[in-house]
Amino acid sequence: MALGETDQAARAALKARQGKGARYDAALAPAEDLLMARRGTAYFARKLNELSDTDLDGAALRPGWTRRHVIAHVSYHARHQALRLEALVKGVAYTPPNDEKHQMPALDLAATLPARALRHLFHHSEVHLNVCWRDLTDAHWDMPLTLPDRAATTVRALPMIRAREVWFGALDLDNGGRRSDLPQAVRGL
Numbered sequence: 001m002a003l004g005e006t007d008q009a010a011r012a013a014l015k016a017r018q019g020k021g022a023r024y025d026a027a028l029a030p031a032e033d034l035l036m037a038r039r040g041t042a043y044f045a046r047k048l049n050e051l052s053d054t055d056l057d058g059a060a061l062r063p064g065w066t067r068r069h070v071i072a073h074v075s076y077h078a079r080h081q082a083l084r085l086e087a088l089v090k091g092v093a094y095t096p097p098n099d100e101k102h103q104m105p106a107l108d109l110a111a112t113l114p115a116r117a118l119r120h121l122f123h124h125s126e127v128h129l130n131v132c133w134r135d136l137t138d139a140h141w142d143m144p145l146t147l148p149d150r151a152a153t154t155v156r157a158l159p160m161i162r163a164r165e166v167w168f169g170a171l172d173l174d175n176g177g178r179r180s181d182l183p184q185a186v187r188g189l
Contacts, residue, residue: 003031023131028138033159036185040166041126044074047170047177048122053115061172071118072110074169078125080148081158085132088143088155129162164189 003011015024025034051058051067060070087094113121141156167186171177179187 003035007035023134025134026136026138026141029133029136029141030156030159033156033163034133036183037159037163037166038130039183040163040170040186043177043181044166044170044173045122045126047173047175048119051173051175055175056115056118059174061174065172066111067173067175068111068113068118069107070169070172071122072107072113074165075118075121075125076107076110077165078129078162081162082125082129082132084145085129085136085140085155085158088145089132089135089140133159160185160189 015022025031048071056067056071058067059065060067062070065073084094110118110121136155141154143155145153145155145158147153147161163186167182171179171182
């Protein structure tokens with residue numbers, strides 16, 4: 001999927017408005033995949049914002065999960081990707097946080113957070129990951145990476161992994177999202 005003329009023009013206009021000092025993706029970053037992940041994040045945010053605080057207690061499409069579990073899972077997914085990227089940029093091996101200061105609570109515990117805290121968790125994790133993506137250089141995008149399932153890949157694969165997570169996570173919220181809303185590139189993942 002290549003960026004269309006409209007997307008390219010919008011990107012150029014945004015850069016002109018933001019001026020010097022703003023962060024941008026590296027020239028060789030996977031622009032289309034990043035766009036897919038960012039649009040998926042916006043879609044998830046829209047579906048989340050359609051839910052009242054009480055609605056968060058409702059069942060999700062994933063068996064045994066509430067919508068709260070989905071929000072926490074999608075948020076932690078972004079957080080782990082961001083921490084993995086920060087470790088890669090620093091040249092250290094990524095190990096999931098296990099000290100009390102950086103520990104991410106178990107999903108069931110996170111699902112008990114107040115609605116406002118869950119919404120902030122999603123927003124903050126999304127911003128954190130986006131900053132990490134923008135801080136990557138051209139060389140970083142092709143660095144090798146081992147995923148949690150021990151699959152070997154490169155950093156370049158992460159945006160589409162994230163895209164799948166947020167688009168399907170929005171459907172898992174079970175509040176009107178349709179499979180037909182998903183871009184064709186994501187449906188097959």
